[in-house]
Amino acid sequence: MQPRSRAECIERDRVDSLAAHREQFRLPEDVIYLDGNSLGALTRSAERQVAAVMQEQWGVDLIRSWSENGWLDYPSRLGDRIAPLIGASPGEVLVCDSTSIDLFKIVSAVALQRGKRRKLVTELGNFPTDLYVLRGLARLVPELDVVAVPREELSAAIDHETLLVVLTHVHYRTAEMYDLAAMTAHVHSVGARIVWDLSHSIGALPIDLGLSEGDFAVGCTYKYLNGGPGAPGFLYVRRDLQAALQPVLSGWLGDARPFDFLDDYLPAPGIDRHRCGTPPVLAYAALEGALNVFDGVDVESIRRKSIELSDLFIALVEDLPQAESLHLVSPRDPARRGSHLSFAHADAGAVMQRLIKRGVIGDFRAPDLLRFGLTPLYLRFVDVWDAVQILGEEIGRTFIDKNKLGARHEEGTHRQTGFHVGLVRTD
Numbered sequence: 001m002q003p004r005s006r007a008e009c010i011e012r013d014r015v016d017s018l019a020a021h022r023e024q025f026r027l028p029e030d031v032i033y034l035d036g037n038s039l040g041a042l043t044r045s046a047e048r049q050v051a052a053v054m055q056e057q058w059g060v061d062l063i064r065s066w067s068e069n070g071w072l073d074y075p076s077r078l079g080d081r082i083a084p085l086i087g088a089s090p091g092e093v094l095v096c097d098s099t100s101i102d103l104f105k106i107v108s109a110v111a112l113q114r115g116k117r118r119k120l121v122t123e124l125g126n127f128p129t130d131l132y133v134l135r136g137l138a139r140l141v142p143e144l145d146v147v148a149v150p151r152e153e154l155s156a157a158i159d160h161e162t163l164l165v166v167l168t169h170v171h172y173r174t175a176e177m178y179d180l181a182a183m184t185a186h187v188h189s190v191g192a193r194i195v196w197d198l199s200h201s202i203g204a205l206p207i208d209l210g211l212s213e214g215d216f217a218v219g220c221t222y223k224y225l226n227g228g229p230g231a232p233g234f235l236y237v238r239r240d241l242q243a244a245l246q247p248v249l250s251g252w253l254g255d256a257r258p259f260d261f262l263d264d265y266l267p268a269p270g271i272d273r274h275r276c277g278t279p280p281v282l283a284y285a286a287l288e289g290a291l292n293v294f295d296g297v298d299v300e301s302i303r304r305k306s307i308e309l310s311d312l313f314i315a316l317v318e319d320l321p322q323a324e325s326l327h328l329v330s331p332r333d334p335a336r337r338g339s340h341l342s343f344a345h346a347d348a349g350a351v352m353q354r355l356i357k358r359g360v361i362g363d364f365r366a367p368d369l370l371r372f373g374l375t376p377l378y379l380r381f382v383d384v385w386d387a388v389q390i391l392g393e394e395i396g397r398t399f400i401d402k403n404k405l406g407a408r409h410e411e412g413t414h415r416q417t418g419f420h421v422g423l424v425r426t427d
């Protein structure tokens with residue numbers, strides 16, 4: 001039963017099995033943070049770990065830390081720690097570089113062994129980096145053909161000429177989620193391979209790349225994993241594909257014998273060959289600390305609470321007197337949705353600015369989306385209640401102002417998503 005009052009939300013928080021995790025985060029008193037899908041909140045354990053690495057390791061052990069404090073192993077050590085969150089095994093995940101660079105590393109390595117297949121298929125409206133990286137590579141390797149199509153045309157575009165498909169599991173704008181296993185199976189049925197961008201999935205919902213035989217994946221660690229601003233990305237290569245995948249960005253730390261400083265490159269065995277250069281140790285320390293909050297937490301329980309928070313958010317928004325000016329762009333069915341919600345509103349930019357001034361931090365995505373991330377480890381049901389009341393007040397202000405100016409309602413189709421929406425327009 002969904003809470004229907006502020007008191008019921010407080011009661012729901014009291015019996016929430018994840019409620020105690022909030023204490024592990026450092027959150028300002030006067031903020032309701034609904035942007036953890038973009039930059040996760042600071043964990044106390046990240047703070048402690050960065051301080052320890054700086055003071056006790058860098059400050060005392062100095063250069064000896066590369067081996068004695070395991071600095072050199074950070075990419076694979078943290079890779080093994082996040083592997084269970086995506087259904088991978090130890091030795092299949094590496095934390096390194098940024099998501100954009102990791103994507104280039106995977107796609108370029110696959111392109112090296114392309115045979116006769118030339119098509120790189122992706123979705124129009126995918127996160128820009130995913131499109132740009134593919135097109136950039138196609139400039140370097142003109143035999144490659146980037147085919148970017150709307151979601152409805154993807155199945156047909158994936159054919160026997162397809163080398164690789166690159167898709168984002170949970171869409172950054174709408175939160176619309178692919179059936180990962182079904183799409184992977186479809187791609188395999190034509191003999192192609194797939195890279196999943198899991199930036200908006202990891203840490204928010206269960207993913208099983210092992211079970212669905214996913215080939216490759218990349219993603220961010222600064223969103224639901226709370227790794228910190230600019231935290232390194234991760235890449236996954238299924239074990240049986242590792243030996244044949246030769247890196248193009250063949251940096252010295254991806255060599256099998258980096259400290260022999262040889263002239264000829266020999267890729268390291270396994271996932272380590274996808275390392276490039278020196279790891280940014282302090283960024284790894286923050287992520288290492290942040291990952292402690294996932295110890296002993298079952299991702300299924302995160303997912304359950306994420307759905308409850310999101311469903312409550314939608315129901316409360318739709319109960320607002322001003323509800324007609326807001327239109328849910330994310331799927332209503334939680335099975336087809338990630339852990340954020342987007343609503344179209346004619347004055348979304350100004351509304352979000354006012355929300356942020358009042359401590360309700362979400363984000364605005366042009367031209368007209370209000371986006372709210374629901375992060376179960378530190379968000380309470382009462383936060384959802386309060387945030388929606390404030391949203392109602394701010395929308396009400398826009399609504400009245402527009403009405404004064406002679407606003408009229410107009411039906412239309414949301415430009416980016418194709419969803420049917422009603423827009424408020426001033427004459």
Ligand SMILES: Cc1ncc(COP(=O)(O)O)c(C=O)c1O
Binds near residue numbers: 100130168172
């Ligand atoms: C879906 C998706 N892919 C890739 C990226 C790019 O990540 P980075 O800037 O760390 O390379 C982002 C960043 O927000 C993203 O949301």
